[in-house]
Amino acid sequence: MANSPFDLENETGYRTWRDARLAAYPRSVDELIVPLADPRQLSPDEIAALGSRCNRANMAIYSAPPQNSADKSLAHQLARQLGLVRLEGNYLADEDGLSSITPAGDEGSVRGEFIPYTHKPINWHTDGYYNALDRRILGMTLHCAQDAESGGENALLDHEIAYIQLRDANPDYVAALMQPDAMTIPARMDEDNVARPEQSGPVFSIDPEAGFLYMRYTARTRSIVWKDDVITKAAVNTLADILAGSEYILTARLRPGMGLICNNVLHTRSAFSDSPGHRRLLYRGRYYDRLQFNLRPH
Numbered sequence: 001m002a003n004s005p006f007d008l009e010n011e012t013g014y015r016t017w018r019d020a021r022l023a024a025y026p027r028s029v030d031e032l033i034v035p036l037a038d039p040r041q042l043s044p045d046e047i048a049a050l051g052s053r054c055n056r057a058n059m060a061i062y063s064a065p066p067q068n069s070a071d072k073s074l075a076h077q078l079a080r081q082l083g084l085v086r087l088e089g090n091y092l093a094d095e096d097g098l099s100s101i102t103p104a105g106d107e108g109s110v111r112g113e114f115i116p117y118t119h120k121p122i123n124w125h126t127d128g129y130y131n132a133l134d135r136r137i138l139g140m141t142l143h144c145a146q147d148a149e150s151g152g153e154n155a156l157l158d159h160e161i162a163y164i165q166l167r168d169a170n171p172d173y174v175a176a177l178m179q180p181d182a183m184t185i186p187a188r189m190d191e192d193n194v195a196r197p198e199q200s201g202p203v204f205s206i207d208p209e210a211g212f213l214y215m216r217y218t219a220r221t222r223s224i225v226w227k228d229d230v231i232t233k234a235a236v237n238t239l240a241d242i243l244a245g246s247e248y249i250l251t252a253r254l255r256p257g258m259g260l261i262c263n264n265v266l267h268t269r270s271a272f273s274d275s276p277g278h279r280r281l282l283y284r285g286r287y288y289d290r291l292q293f294n295l296r297p298h
């Protein structure tokens with residue numbers, strides 16, 4: 001794409017874009033937070049406020065009154081107003097495609113074998129990193145119905161910032177992670193117990209039509225095979241170092257009524273504790289759409 005800052009030959013365009021991106025990036029998670037009176041019916045000002053955060057960081061955090069925060073339809077209705085329509089798992093369907101992220105009740109259940117449904121921490125990743133390239137998760141939402149008694153924070157980093165920090169370290173590392181065979185996820189069963197074939201793909205790719213940067217990544221070391229060459233290994237190690245200590249990492253603790261909307265940025269979850277009467281519960285949506293803020297509220 002002509003003049004793309006993601007073109008490794010375009011050093012001038014990259015520098016201009018990079019400097020503006022870093023200057024605009026929020027340095028405190030508080031800058032991401034937008035109060036919403038009613039997520040079911042956004043005002044034009046609220047849409048603009050969410051849009052400005054997402055333009056700066058590919059994400060925003062909303063804070064709505066906690067009443068009815070456990071109502072699943074709220075998260076669904078909010079997403080629709082922001083252009084998130086094609087929900088994974090239930091294409092063009094109703095709110096049932098949202099996943100309830102909560103510790104699985106009984107040990108040994110199928111869900112309990114997958115880390116999202118435990119109290120354990122989750123390392124850096126983008127959602128759907130194991131998806132085929134024609135099923136990229138472009139938008140992701142987390143809505144907090146109930147927070148943990150302690151822990152359960154999310155660290156967040158715009159994947160464009162990770163790209164910048166890696167390119168600044170060495171542009172060859174970015175090139176290595178754009179190889180179509182950079183990262184391979186072996187065939188396996190996913191968290192919904194669906195068999196998935198082996199998936200190879202790049203970590204960083206540029207959408208050929210819209211020109212945005214897409215990132216698929218997991219810091220997991222099991223069930224992932226990196227391309228076995230020196231430059232890819234060095235790139236992966238450098239990216240891991242960036243994620244371990246970037247000054248641009250923002251950490252959020254979602255409380256009931258709060259939520260994250262994002263263009264599938266890098267994120268983690270810390271370990272947490274809760275109890276049977278106070279279970280942490282988040283509704284997660286994964287979409288084949290990116291956020292849009294030019295829609296009229298309805």
Ligand SMILES: [Fe+2]
Binds near residue numbers: 125126127267
């Ligand atoms: Fe995730």
